[in-house]
Amino acid sequence: xxxxxxxxxxxxxxxxxxxxxxxxxxxxxxxxxxxxxxxxxxxxxxxxxxxxxxxxxxxxxxxxxxxxxxxxxxxxxxxxxxxxxxxxxxxxxxxxxxxxxxxxxxxxxxxxxxxxxxxxxxxxxxxxxxxxxxxxxxxxxxxxxxxxxxxxxxxxxxxxxxxxxxxxxxxxxxxxxxxxxxxxxxxxxxxxxxxxxxxxxxxxxxxxxxxxxxxxxxxxxxxxxxxxxxxxxxxxxxxxxxxxxxxxxxxxxxxxxxxxxxxxxx
Ligand code: MN
Numbered sequence: 001x002x003x004x005x006x007x008x009x010x011x012x013x014x015x016x017x018x019x020x021x022x023x024x025x026x027x028x029x030x031x032x033x034x035x036x037x038x039x040x041x042x043x044x045x046x047x048x049x050x051x052x053x054x055x056x057x058x059x060x061x062x063x064x065x066x067x068x069x070x071x072x073x074x075x076x077x078x079x080x081x082x083x084x085x086x087x088x089x090x091x092x093x094x095x096x097x098x099x100x101x102x103x104x105x106x107x108x109x110x111x112x113x114x115x116x117x118x119x120x121x122x123x124x125x126x127x128x129x130x131x132x133x134x135x136x137x138x139x140x141x142x143x144x145x146x147x148x149x150x151x152x153x154x155x156x157x158x159x160x161x162x163x164x165x166x167x168x169x170x171x172x173x174x175x176x177x178x179x180x181x182x183x184x185x186x187x188x189x190x191x192x193x194x195x196x197x198x199x200x201x202x203x204x205x206x207x208x209x210x211x212x213x214x215x216x217x218x219x220x221x222x223x224x225x226x227x228x229x230x231x232x233x234x235x236x237x238x239x240x241x242x243x244x245x246x247x248x249x250x251x252x253x254x255x256x257x258x259x260x261x262x263x264x265x266x
Contacts, residue, residue, distance in 0.1 A: 018265070029230045029243070029260040030080040031156070037079045038161040038229075040199045049075030076255045082247035083193075083201065083216070083226030087254040090221030097223065099253030106225070107246035109192045110147035111262060112140075113236045117154040120175045124166060125205055126153075127178040140238045143189045148243050151177065152233040156197040165199060176203025179214040186222045193219055195227035195243075227260060236262055 018024030031037060039051045052074040058064025077083065085091030086098045096102055114136050120126045128151055133143070143149060153175050158164040166173045177185075177194060185191045194201050194215050201215040211217065219226060227245055245260035247253065 015263075019263070023266055025264045025266055027232055027235050027241075027262040027264055029232050029245075029262055030258070031229055031231055033074070033079045033257060036161055038164045038199055039075065039078060041165065041167065049077055051075075052078050074257065076250070076253055076257075077200075077228075079257050080227075080229045080231070080260050081255050082245060082258045083220070083228065083255045084247065084253065085220040085223050085225065086252065087226075088213075088216045088220035090217045091223065094221075094223050097220075099247040099250045099256055102225075102247075104246065106192055108242065108244050110144050111150050111195075111236060111241040111243045112136075112143040112147045113150045113152050113233055113238050113241070115152045115234075115238065116175070117152055117234070120153040120155065124173040124175060125203065126175040127203055128176070128181055129178045130181050130184050133181065133184075136238065143185075143191065144239075145190045147189070147191055148193055148195050148227060149185055149189075149191050150195040150227070150230065150233055150236070150243075151175070151197070152236075153197050154234060156229070156231040156233070166204065170205065171207055172199075172204025174198040174204035176201065176206060177215050179209050179211050182214045182218040186218065186224060191224060193225035193227060195230050197228075197230050197233060199229055201226040201228045226255075227258075230260060232262075236264060240265065 019026060033052045037052045039049050042048060050073055055071045057069045057071055059068045084097060084099050084102060085094050091097050114128060114133060116126060116128055202213045206213045242263040245258045247258055248256035250256055
């Protein structure tokens with residue numbers, strides 16, 4: 001007797017069919033990890049994140065004639081990476097707040113891409129506001145529930161690490177979300193989290209805000225996540241892409257480098 005495919009099986013098979021026949025494009029949102037990958041620099045009294053480092057174990061040589069492989073080391077928050085709620089003190093007591101305990105379905109979500117690349121070209125300290133998103137929603141419809149809000153700045157096109165980190169006398173000058181935007185995204189739009197093209201999800205000047213590091217403090221305090229140092233956001237539609245980004249399953253990990261992918265219907 002022929003087994004009738006149920007609706008969900010058909011959905012999956014049509015998704016895979018789309019990927020195989022090219023109707024659904026897979027876009028890589030991930031920076032390449034190497035010794036030049038920019039690492040966040042904290043005030044000297046704080047602990048520091050290791051830069052990415054690779055050391056050859058063997059390369060078809062006397063150390064292993066048939067094998068090539070490396071040891072690697074880096075901080076959890078290196079390159080394109082995932083911020084889990086446990087990363088911030090505000091999220092430390094939440095249930096399922098770490099890389100090994102977050103529900104895995106969170107790793108697949110909508111993408112709402114807010115293009116503020118023109119604004120950030122003029123002003124590296126540009127802050128994304130509620131008003132700017134409401135303007136975007138008039139054209140693209142509301143940010144759907146369970147979406148990543150991805151701030152497109154084209155910042156990732158800066159290939160020089162010094163320009164990318166853009167440190168000034170008062171800390172980094174890089175764009176990010178306005179403090180008022182974060183509670184609105186959580187309460188009014190129920191987002192999965194916030195993603196950016198810069199080294200962290202908060203603006204470079206966020207240490208000086210009246211509520212410091214709002215994207216970390218408030219997002220993680222509400223069990224939401226972060227996805228910084230993305231690339232290729234300029235290849236995504238404003239609305240309709242699906243992001244797949246899963247952190248390594250580190251026990252009680254605060255985050256990890258990810259291979260972030262977007263599925264885009266042509
Ligand atoms: Mn981080």
